[in-house]
Amino acid sequence: MTTKNWDDYLRDHGVRITPQRQMVIKAVADLEHATAEEILNQIQLVSSAVNLSTVYRALDVLEDIGLVAHAHLGHGAPTFFLVDDRTHIHLVCDICSKVTCTGANLANELGMRLDTEHDFDLDLTHLAIHGTCSKCRYMDTAAYI
Numbered sequence: 001m002t003t004k005n006w007d008d009y010l011r012d013h014g015v016r017i018t019p020q021r022q023m024v025i026k027a028v029a030d031l032e033h034a035t036a037e038e039i040l041n042q043i044q045l046v047s048s049a050v051n052l053s054t055v056y057r058a059l060d061v062l063e064d065i066g067l068v069a070h071a072h073l074g075h076g077a078p079t080f081f082l083v084d085d086r087t088h089i090h091l092v093c094d095i096c097s098k099v100t101c102t103g104a105n106l107a108n109e110l111g112m113r114l115d116t117e118h119d120f121d122l123d124l125t126h127l128a129i130h131g132t133c134s135k136c137r138y139m140d141t142a143a144y145i
Contacts (some may be wrong), residue, residue, distance in 0.1 A: 008099040013065040020097045035077040073128045093133035
C-alpha cells in the first residue's frame with residue numbers, strides 16, 4: 001500500500017491524517033515486523049519530535065481501524081505489522097529471532113478442525129509458530145559450544 005493509499009484508508013475510516021500517524025505507518029511498513037520501541041527508533045532517524053507514547057497512541061488507532069495488527073512473537077513486547085489482504089503466519093526462529101512469513105493457507109486444515117471440533121475461530125493475524133530457520137538448522141553448532 002502506498003502513502004496515498006494509507007491516507008485514503010485513514011480518511012475512509014474517519015481518522016485524521018497526522019504527520020505522526022504517517023511516520024508510524026511508514027516505519028511499520030519499512031520494518032515489516034517491529035516493536036513500538038523499534039518503530040520509535042526508526043522515526044527518530046527523521047524526527048525527534050515523536051515520543052513512545054505518541055507511537056503507542058498511533059498504533060492503537062491504526063489497529064482499531066485494521067491497518068496495523070500485532071502478534072506476540074516471543075516473550076518480549078508485541079510486534080506490529082501492516083495488515084493486508086494476505087493474512088500470514090509468522091515463523092519465528094528461536095535461535096536468531098528471524099521472522100519469516102508464510103501464507104495462511106497452511107493453517108486452513110488446522111482452522112477447520114478447530115472450528116469443527118472446538119467451535120473455535122482461529123485468528124491468523126496473531127499466529128506465531130516457533131522453531132528453527134534453515135540457516136540456524138544447518139549451522140555448525142559445534143563452533144558455538
